[in-house]
Amino acid sequence: MRTQNATAYRFLTPYLLIFAIFWIWPIISSFLISFQATRTVPWRFAPTFNWGRLIGDPAFYNALKNTLLILVIQVPVMIALAIVMAVLLNSPLLKARGLYRFAFFAPVVVGEVAYSAVFRLMFSLDFGIINKLLESVGLAKIDWFSNVTPAMALIMIAVTWRWAGYNAIIILAGLQSIPEDVYEAATLDRVSKVKQFFHITLPLLKPVIVFCAVLSIIGTMQLFTEPFLITERGGPGGGTETLGLLLYRQGFRSLNFGYASAVAYTMAGLAIAITLVQLWLMREPK
Amino acid sequence: MAAVTLTNVVKRYGVFEVVHGANIDIADGEFVVFVGPSGCGKSTLLRMIAGLEDISGGDIAIGGKVMNDVEAADRGIAMVFQSYALYPHMTVEQNLSFGLRMNGNPKADTDRRVKRAAEILRIDELMQRRPKQLSGGQRQRVAIGRAIVREPQVFLFDEPLSNLDAELRVQMRVEISRLHKELGVTMIYVTHDQTEAMTLADRIVVLKGGNVEQIGAPLDLYDDPANRFVAGFIGSPKMNFLGAKVVETSNSAAIIELVNHGGARLRKPLREAFPAVGAEVVLGVRPEHFFEAGEGDCDIPVKADVAEHLGSVSYVYANAGPEELIVEREASRQRASGDHFTVSIKAERSLLFDKAGARIR
Incomplete structure (x- = not known):
């Protein structure tokens, strides 16, 4: 048995080496770097330098506020939308179901740069179709890129467009795993379709919804593409800067790896904490 | 209600x-x-x-x-x-x-x-x-x-x-x-x-x-x-079906020959329908309606293949020419695999069907 294990580990060695060098070591290294002042040469050990700055940095609190705001508004809206889309996709009345499934999933496979460019065009002040539509129904044009509130709304719309379909497909799989005869039993119990949805479908979908919510929370904590490409590096004036963007700015623009590492660990810690709270709130009753 | x-x-x-x-x-x-x-x-x-x-x-x-x-x-x-x-x-x-x-x-x-x-x-x-x-x-x-x-x-x-x-x-x-x-x-x-x-x-x-x-x-x-x-x-084990042919009819019965059992013949009283001479028919016999040799109206020799002993009764899966029959025996009359024995069919404890499966009464 031991010989077998040793042989197995010899085969695994190349992978384990690569895993250790490119995954494990960066995790440990960045943790250590977060305790170093990295804007001096050579770097020196200064445990409170980055973490102390983080606690008092208005830019960090701005990014944290923006990230949490997106998390609190966009994630529930997107999950609710995904549930509605999944229920519609699951309807036996729907024709060309495969086509709709493809259409809903397509945003995920569209290139990030391309979709961001299209969104910038669609929401452009003078030429965008969105403002044209607003004007056509008698509403005022919105300067989506120069004001903080519309810019944040734009980020949320874009993220929702991109990921709602993806979550809908996952929820659809959950819906299809609920046995049909449970609904038949409820029908014979004289339970209306609406009550069936709230008392049977939603409770039985809970594990899938929690899964989608956890994935979305982690994704939102790392949100980078949309504020970087659509609102031009977190603009206007840092109004849409997220923690992911702050990390990028500190790490790769200012080359302040120590502070970027501290931000990265804060993001990971927050994602874990929020996820744990979420799992606790949605736990199965004993 | x-x-x-x-x-x-x-x-x-x-x-x-x-x-x-x-x-x-x-x-x-x-x-x-x-x-x-x-x-x-x-x-x-x-x-x-x-x-x-x-x-x-x-x-x-x-x-x-x-x-x-x-x-x-x-x-x-x-x-x-x-x-x-x-x-x-x-x-x-x-x-x-x-x-x-x-x-x-x-x-x-x-x-x-x-x-x-x-x-x-x-x-x-x-x-x-x-x-x-x-x-x-x-x-x-x-x-x-x-x-x-x-x-x-x-x-x-x-x-x-x-x-x-x-x-x-x-x-x-x-x-x-x-x-x-x-x-x-x-x-x-x-x-x-x-x-x-x-x-x-x-x-x-x-x-x-x-x-x-x-x-x-x-x-x-x-x-x-x-x-x-x-x-x-309906019935477990299933009813046995034996291939047969009508060789003679009268106004109250048909004489049938079991085609896979060396010309064994049985006089089956009928009330309603009388199949033509030469017609192919099927004789149905439940496992518990096989009797000891000589007790019925028609004897057929069989060879035990497998016997299932359930305690009070045994079911003997027996070969009789190309047909496999299931015979119920009392526990005291058990048969072992390979045994040759004779079973007997009583006309009143058997059923007659035409080739299409309809009952002939």
């Missing part, structure tokens, strides 16, 4: 017809079992009575009222599903009371009905458990309980015991029978297991390929089947 009447009920999926004009009258308080092999349309028929499937033709009436266009929820029926179909996220108590609660039934009445169902089925101890914490038998009880609390006019059971082990099946069978006596409600029960049908039913409806083959009391079907299919389907 209510009678259920099916008149020329047809079910089509597109152009494919699966039930071809079923006519069945079920009396108030009767226990009727639909039995037949897979795909015979028995579950479809039950689901049409429940209102879970639309009917393509004919009428279904419950309590004298035609229900073709009445919603499933308003037909006054309750159904027990093969998979139990319990609500997995609810406790037993919530499962039982769900329908009543959702319809605004007064709490006191809901509690009374749930308590009564729990007492009838002896599941009082399980009320706070969830379905996944229950055994198969307990789940089945809860499913039946959920039907009881509705206080329906008609109970429908769709193969409710097929997911249970053999011992539990026997136990639940007895319980369902007891329940029928206790509640006195019309029950329609679907199964592919003829033993369940024989033991539970007041009357059995035998189905094959979407057609009703015969309706009757269990022993009537056993003793007097309308055709070869019913004869073979």
Whole structure:
């Protein structure tokens, strides 16, 4: 048995080496770097330098506020939308179901740069179709890129467009795993379709919804593409800067790896904490 | 309580017809079992009575009222599903009371009905458990309980015991029978297991390929089947079928020759139909209707292949020419594999069928 294990580990060695060098070591290294002042040469050990700055940095609190705001508004809206889309996709009345499934999933496979460019065009002040539509129904044009509130709304719309379909497909799989005869039993119990949805479908979908919510929370904590490409590096004036963007700015623009590492660990810690709270709130009753 | 009447009920999926004009009258308080092999349309028929499937033709009436266009929820029926179909996220108590609660039934009445169902089925101890914490038998009880609390006019059971082990099946069978006596409600029960049908039913409806083959009391079907299919389907082990040919007829009997048994002949008295000389027929003999050599009207030699000893009786699987026969023997007359022995057939304990399977009486 031991010989077998040793042989197995010899085969695994190349992978384990690569895993250790490119995954494990960066995790440990960045943790250590977060305790170093990295804007001096050579770097020196200064445990409170980055973490102390983080606690008092208005830019960090701005990014944290923006990230949490997106998390609190966009994630529930997107999950609710995904549930509605999944229920519609699951309807036996729907024709060309495969086509709709493809259409809903397509945003995920569209290139990030391309979709961001299209969104910038669609929401452009003078030429965008969105403002044209607003004007056509008698509403005022919105300067989506120069004001903080519309810019944040734009980020949320874009993220929702991109990921709602993806979550809908996952929820659809959950819906299809609920046995049909449970609904038949409820029908014979004289339970209306609406009550069936709230008392049977939603409770039985809970594990899938929690899964989608956890994935979305982690994704939102790392949100980078949309504020970087659509609102031009977190603009206007840092109004849409997220923690992911702050990390990028500190790490790769200012080359302040120590502070970027501290931000990265804060993001990971927050994602874990929020996820744990979420799992606790949605736990199965004993 | 209510009678259920099916008149020329047809079910089509597109152009494919699966039930071809079923006519069945079920009396108030009767226990009727639909039995037949897979795909015979028995579950479809039950689901049409429940209102879970639309009917393509004919009428279904419950309590004298035609229900073709009445919603499933308003037909006054309750159904027990093969998979139990319990609500997995609810406790037993919530499962039982769900329908009543959702319809605004007064709490006191809901509690009374749930308590009564729990007492009838002896599941009082399980009320706070969830379905996944229950055994198969307990789940089945809860499913039946959920039907009881509705206080329906008609109970429908769709193969409710097929997911249970053999011992539990026997136990639940007895319980369902007891329940029928206790509640006195019309029950329609679907199964592919003829033993369940024989033991539970007041009357059995035998189905094959979407057609009703015969309706009757269990022993009537056993003793007097309308055709070869019913004869073979009802009874365990199955009836033996021996190839034969008519060699002579009179106005009260036919003499047939068993073609695979060295010209053995049997005089079969007949009342209604007289097949032509030379016609190919089939003689049906139940395993328990083979007698000792010389005791019957026609002896045939056989060779024991395999013997199953069940204690009180044995079943000998014997070869007789190209035909395999199942012979029931008393335990004291056991036969070992390879034994040669002779069995005897009595004309009055055998049935005659024509080539197409119709009974010749």
